[in-house]
Amino acid sequence: MSGWSKWSALAGVALVALAGCSSTDEDARKPAELVSFENKVSDDVVWSASIGDGIGAYFSNLAPVYAYDKVFAASREGVVEALNPDNGDRLWKVDLGEAESFFGNRHDMRLSGGVSAGFGKVYVGSENGIVYALDEKTGELKWQADVPGEAMAAPVPDAGLVLINTTSGKLVALEEGTGELKWTYEQTVPSLSLRGASEPSTVQGAALIGTPNGKLAAVLLDSGLPAWEQDVSPAKGENVLELLRDVDATPIAVGPVVYAVAYNGELVAIDLRSGRPMWKRDYSSYRSMAIVGFDLVLTDAQGVLYSIDRRTGLEKWSQPMLTNRRVTAPAILGDKVLVGDFEGYLHWFDKNSGELLGRDEVDSSGLYARPVVVGDKVLVQSRDGELYMIKLD
Secondary structure, eight states, rough: TTOEEEEEHHHHHHHHTTTTTOOHHHHSSSOOOOOOOOOOOOOEEEEEEEEETTTTTSSEEEEOOOTTTTTEEETTTTEEEEEOOOTOOEEEEEEEEEOOOOTTTOOOOEEEEEHHHHHHTTEEEEEEEEEEEEEETOOOOOEEEEEEOOOSSSEEETTTEEEETTTEEEEEEETTOOOEEEEEEOOOOSSSSSSOOOOOOEEETTEEEEEETTTTEEETTOOEEEEEEEHHHHHHHHHHHHHHOOOSSSEEEEEEEEEEEOOOOOOEEEEEETOEEEEEEEOOOOSSSEEETEEEEOTTTTTTTTEEEETOOEEEEEEEETTTSOOOEEEEEEEEEEOOOOEEEEEEETTTOOOEEEEEEOTTTTSSOOEEEETTEEEEEESEEEEEEEEEE
């Protein structure tokens, strides 16, 4: 099902699980309609640029990244570019899928994980099970490495390694200079799971990853051995939809605490050293969270936006006006929370109250990736491959 979006996969499972439901149930799954609204905070597109053909209708974790005072972005077919963050001018462009034969046949690169940067390189993974490392200054291909499964989570560079969490349930560590395999950590993959994989986060010599079977694992970077595993979404339910319990969101460590959320599971705060839960709350999500100060912000599986006090797990506010609009993971810019949706609208809310402050239809092909904060601006990428640098007034 490599061509399916995650939303399509969920919808397909839901059709099986909910066969025979009433039209009322179907209405409850319709995207919320946007009501007329006069912006309280306006926006302005500083620049825009095209990055190949984007990702189209495919599920993808491709997203731009800001590093080395550059913006790096990629498209599914294999285009990777570096741009000037001030004006969008192209600094270099590489087409990993360009033809190598006289007849001009392109390779199907199926880039899907990244973009990330570190050790003077830019990294991107593919559904073909290949990870590419490019020089951040020139775009020159430094190395490429095969990994045992689709590389749909962004590669994570740290401690001389590049970590790749694959959809086959294998977390692999590659040597950052050569791409040589250093170790592999294997996870249990259930027969039914969401399409995707948790991007690792690293802290205090360990990699933190969510697993397809509802756990959070801490893996030692020097050996690939597990330090601990903890349930985030224990097995429950009877129908196929209820049995999905992937932890696809990137864990976030703040001081001695790590936060994780599961689909059909819970939002959990876990002691980093022992792996013991400190508190749990009922939230279901496969999108990554955002944390600034004591505010933890997430969008749940239905598109409801929440702000939670990360110290206690108590809910500060909820915002349901984007229900079923396939919203992105949230980003926090100053005192605003930003998300995009499937119709290409960018929405911004007051971080303290959840009040809608403004929206703009940026690109009708849809926004799918978390907005990226670049200084006092925000960068978004559309399904058609358009990049927009936006400033909120």
